[in-house]
Amino acid sequence: MNRKLSWFNVTSLTLGFAFLYLPMLILIIYSFNASKLVTVWAGFSTRWYGELLHDQQFLDAAWVTLRVGVISSTFATILGTAAAYVLVRGGKFFGRTLFSGMIYAPLVMPEVITGLSLLLLFISIGLDRGIVTIVLAHTTFTMCYVSVVVSSRLMTFDQSLEEAALDLGASAWDSFRLVTLPIIFPAVISGWLLAFTLSLDDLVIASFTSGPSSTTLPIKIFSAVRLGVSPEINALSTLMIAIVAIGVITASLVSKGAIKRQREEELAGNRT
Amino acid sequence: MAEPAQQKVFAPWEDPSEKPIIRFEGVTKRFGDFTAVDKLDLKIYRGEFFALLGPSGCGKTTLMRMLAGFETPTEGHIILDGQDVAPIPPNKRPVNMMFQSYALFPHLTVWENIAFGLKREGMEKDKIEARVSEMLRLTRLEQFAKRKPHQISGGQRQRVALARSLAKAPKLLLLDEPLGALDKKLRQETQFELMDIQEKTGTTFVIVTHDQEEAMTVASRVAVMDHGKLVQVATPAGIYETPNSVYVADFIGDVNIIEGAATPNGDQVEIAWAEGLAPIVAKSSEPIAPGAKVHFAIRPEKIYVSREPDMERANRVQGKVIDIAYLGNISTYRVRLANGQMISASMTNARRLSRRDFTWEDEVWLNWTDTAGLVLTR
Ligand SMILES: Nc1ncnc2c1ncn2[C@@H]1O[C@H](COP(=O)(O)OP(=O)(O)O)[C@@H](O)[C@H]1O
Ligand SMILES: [Mg+2]
Numbered sequence: 234m235n236r237k238l239s240w241f242n243v244t245s246l247t248l249g250f251a252f253l254y255l256p257m258l259i260l261i262i263y264s265f266n267a268s269k270l271v272t273v274w275a276g277f278s279t280r281w282y283g284e285l286l287h288d289q290q291f292l293d294a295a296w297v298t299l300r301v302g303v304i305s306s307t308f309a310t311i312l313g314t315a316a317a318y319v320l321v322r323g324g325k326f327f328g329r330t331l332f333s334g335m336i337y338a339p340l341v342m343p344e345v346i347t348g349l350s351l352l353l354l355f356i357s358i359g360l361d362r363g364i365v366t367i368v369l370a371h372t373t374f375t376m377c378y379v380s381v382v383v384s385s386r387l388m389t390f391d392q393s394l395e396e397a398a399l400d401l402g403a404s405a406w407d408s409f410r411l412v413t414l415p416i417i418f419p420a421v422i423s424g425w426l427l428a429f430t431l432s433l434d435d436l437v438i439a440s441f442t443s444g445p446s447s448t449t450l451p452i453k454i455f456s457a458v459r460l461g462v463s464p465e466i467n468a469l470s471t472l473m474i475a476i477v478a479i480g481v482i483t484a485s486l487v488s489k490g491a492i493k494r495q496r497e498e499e500l501a502g503n504r505t
Numbered sequence: 506m507a508e509p510a511q512q513k514v515f516a517p518w519e520d521p522s523e524k525p526i527i528r529f530e531g532v533t534k535r536f537g538d539f540t541a542v543d544k545l546d547l548k549i550y551r552g553e554f555f556a557l558l559g560p561s562g563c564g565k566t567t568l569m570r571m572l573a574g575f576e577t578p579t580e581g582h583i584i585l586d587g588q589d590v591a592p593i594p595p596n597k598r599p600v601n602m603m604f605q606s607y608a609l610f611p612h613l614t615v616w617e618n619i620a621f622g623l624k625r626e627g628m629e630k631d632k633i634e635a636r637v638s639e640m641l642r643l644t645r646l647e648q649f650a651k652r653k654p655h656q657i658s659g660g661q662r663q664r665v666a667l668a669r670s671l672a673k674a675p676k677l678l679l680l681d682e683p684l685g686a687l688d689k690k691l692r693q694e695t696q697f698e699l700m701d702i703q704e705k706t707g708t709t710f711v712i713v714t715h716d717q718e719e720a721m722t723v724a725s726r727v728a729v730m731d732h733g734k735l736v737q738v739a740t741p742a743g744i745y746e747t748p749n750s751v752y753v754a755d756f757i758g759d760v761n762i763i764e765g766a767a768t769p770n771g772d773q774v775e776i777a778w779a780e781g782l783a784p785i786v787a788k789s790s791e792p793i794a795p796g797a798k799v800h801f802a803i804r805p806e807k808i809y810v811s812r813e814p815d816m817e818r819a820n821r822v823q824g825k826v827i828d829i830a831y832l833g834n835i836s837t838y839r840v841r842l843a844n845g846q847m848i849s850a851s852m853t854n855a856r857r858l859s860r861r862d863f864t865w866e867d868e869v870w871l872n873w874t875d876t877a878g879l880v881l882t883r
Contacts, residue, residue, distance in 0.1 A: 497655060
């Protein structure tokens with residue numbers, strides 16, 4: 234593993250990562266800048282983070298974002314898991330192929346179109362734009378991601394475990410609740426974290442579906458930046474990067490740990 | 506094992522007043538246009554250890570899954586304890602199954618795995634405790650109660666699966682190749698353990714296997730299957746001694762098969778099988794049409810090998826020893842007859858110390874009586 238890298242590999246790696254992370258790094262560095270001028274370095278300070286905490290508008294937006302994220306990813310996880318379960322486990326039913334194709338369509342749908350169509354829907358049914366509409370919109374677009382994560386886990390799930398549960402007298406619901414769900418739970422959790430980070434990140438769909446009283450952080454940042462970049466925004470963005478990074482890393486650790494454990498169990502299962 | 510007083514033979518299938526616990530009535534199962542189980546009729550009795558034997562893909566698992574409720578017969582009925590099971594879902598059937606893959610719940614401990622079915626019944630806590638302890642004792646798993654399935658050995662997992670399926674005291678226990686994953690020694694141990702448990706609990710066992718030795722060891726009766734059909738259902742001895750077809754004879758143990766044309770002669774049949782050689786004389790319980798093409802089946806141990814023809818036996822043929830397999834207590838001789846046909850004959854060793862053993866290339870006589878073999882018409 235500790236192979237010495239050639240200069241070519243080192244260069245391409247550095248370039249690649251610089252390309253990916255330099256902008257973020259600059260943003261993070263300037264968020265600790267003491268100066269009010271964004272581009273002039275005046276020493277290290279956490280001043281802007283403190284100021285952020287006293288900015289009611291930002292706090293409101295953060296609170297909205299958090300609620301939308303938690304609620305929508307929870308709904309998305311429930312719906313996405315249910316959809317994955319039916320599509321993987323439901324056996325052959327009429328229109329199954331169509332349904333499984335349709336559940337993945339939003340993955341490739343341009344966000345602008347998703348946002349616009351949701352906006353039209355909300356207007357046509359007379360739903361006032363606000364937190365509710367953002368939650369609904371985020372549930373819609375993150376659900377398919379959850380479904381992808383959970384169904385890939387379900388495909389490798391040994392169906393005879395469910396049959397064993399039924400055989401021992403469990404109802405279909407009990408066998409899902411007591412056997413299937415605990416075993417696929419790591420995948421469900423990664424699905425939730427993925428949905429949460431997607432919801433946190435989203436600007437386009439939120440812009441279409443938010444109302445005046447329900448501004449999310451990405452919208453706040455985007456509109457603030459149009460008036461000029463402030464150190465406060467840098468601080469806020471740094472915080473968001475941190476949260477998203479934690480979410481993504483946790484999700485991958487959870488699924489990695491689960492895969493490792495399952496591999497151990499499988500190996501044990503083949504050992505006699 | 507059994508006390509001398511208990512000499513009554515367990516054979517409910519011979520008693521017409523006995524009601525079977527399971528009855529298959531013309532059961533057919535089709536997957537698309539493939540017929541996995543074909544118009545099958547079968548009766549299994551309470552307390553039996555019934556073995557389904559057959560090559561891979563002959564429909565054994567499908568038969569079990571229909572009993573457990575995971576597959577529905579395309580045609581016909583399955584009657585369990587006088588009741589048609591068709592409308593009963595798997596979780597309501599008084600049947601438990603031990604899965605081929607064990608299907609232990611990986612996230613639950615051994616104790617929780619065994620208690621799973623009892624909890625679903627809504628049994629009281631202390632009763633569950635007692636029952637699980639009993640099962641752990643029965644399967645000698647007491648010290649593993651707190652382990653997860655991946656923390657125990659294959660043999661132990663197999664016993665957990667057994668304990669779990671026995672815990673609910675089902676009327677009927679289905680075992681789908683339960684010992685398939687075990688090595689030979691553990692397998693034999695477990696076979697005896699299974700028989701012991703079956704005797705102790707009195708549960709009716711239906712076991713699937715493709716290992717004929719296993720079927721012969723554990724079962725009260727054996728059903729030999731082929732392509733979704735039952736070829737023969739009989740006791741292990743019956744299957745071995747009086748197979749009803751070449752398929753069964755060939756499937757169970759070693760057998761020599763000689764083809765020929767039959768000529769009935771009183772209660773005997775003469776089978777012309779090779780030009781210039783005397784016909785084989787055999788008794789047949791069934792009437793056989795003159796000129797019918799038949800197979801004569803004879804087990805190697807029913808053939809007596811000698812240097813001179815044995816005039817007391819009705820059949821005598823000469824041949825040359827090609828190969829000898831020495832198996833300790835017995836030796837099996839492969840003998841080529843004048844027409845090129847190979848015949849296996851086995852002899853118990855050291856029965857007569859004075860007798861000189863035969864060696865390769867020796868000219869020998871193979872002798873057997875008119876009741877040593879079977880005349881099979883299919
Ligand atoms: N769900 C199914 N769909 C299609 N074919 C099946 C299904 N289950 C079993 N079969 C077929 O039925 C035949 C019998 O299978 P099975 O009962 O599992 O055999 P065995 O247990 O005797 O090896 C096999 O040829 C198998 O391919
Ligand atoms: Mg099978």
